[in-house]
Amino acid sequence: MSFNQKTFIGMVRDQWGLTLIEMMMIFAIIGILVTIAIPPAYQLYEDSQAREQVTEAVNLLDSVKAPIAGFYSDKGRWPTKTEFDSFVTTQTGKYVASLTPRILPDGGFQVTAAFRSNGVSPELLNEGTGRTLVLATKNGVEWVCNDNTDPVSGVPGLVAGSVLPQHRPQSCK
Template identity: 35%
Template sequence: MQKQQGFTLIELMIVVAIIGILAAIAIPQYQNYVARSQMAEAVSLTDGLKNDVIEYYSTNGSCPTNGDGSIGSANNYNGQYVASVSTGGTAPACTITATMKSSGVSSGIASDTLTLTMNDNSSGTDAAGGGSTSWSCGSTAQAKYLPSSCTHSG
């Protein structure tokens, strides 16, 4: 007689249950990671316009809209996940707003916006009050999808 070797049915069921539990935890975390990486494109596109907005504001004392100065139309600034990036606001709170696409992105951030708002922190004599500015970040997306540098306002 030969002794049979291998796993029992109970042992195999325990392994399958453990794998199922790990998958139930990992899949939502991966989906959040994907959404955060897609939102990073919006951060990159808005960051690229900061200098143009500051330059326009310091020269003219008003916030630029798309098409003013060196800023192109909103549709000129897009990407794989970002539909458009627009500029505007009322001095001294100029804004840069990236709008995510409504399809082809994670469902948690579809059609959401990421807005950078310029804050004039100085009190000089030129049009922009001396040129010292900072930026705050807000979004209509849930905080879990935003980069750590963003504060959730929306």
């Protein structure tokens, strides 16, 4: 038996797998990649969840447009809280705690949807309380969403909602 042929027992071995060091390096690389990728993915998930929950508020607010416009058209004034409560039957939802009407000082009207303080996406909380989404009108025909106080295209005097722009639907941005 010759040493040049490397046939000495233990000198020649075919490598069939990865060594422990190589496996540890692979797991370390995977761990680093996961650490970098998970936070943005989680944020996208939370934003998506918040947008979905805001949709419920938008639907509730859309359902009050016709009754309020009809009341304004018939009576020539905005409804009081009691009158609002009598003709708007659905004022809460799974994520929305309440709908609150408000007659604005400049002659407009707004309805505020307040989110619950628990059971909602963390993105819909502001210092432990639910954020708000606003729907307002000057005349019962044209409605604006959330924070448009421009005298020409918005409703002056409205109290803006606190839902973040990235969670609002396109009609409220």
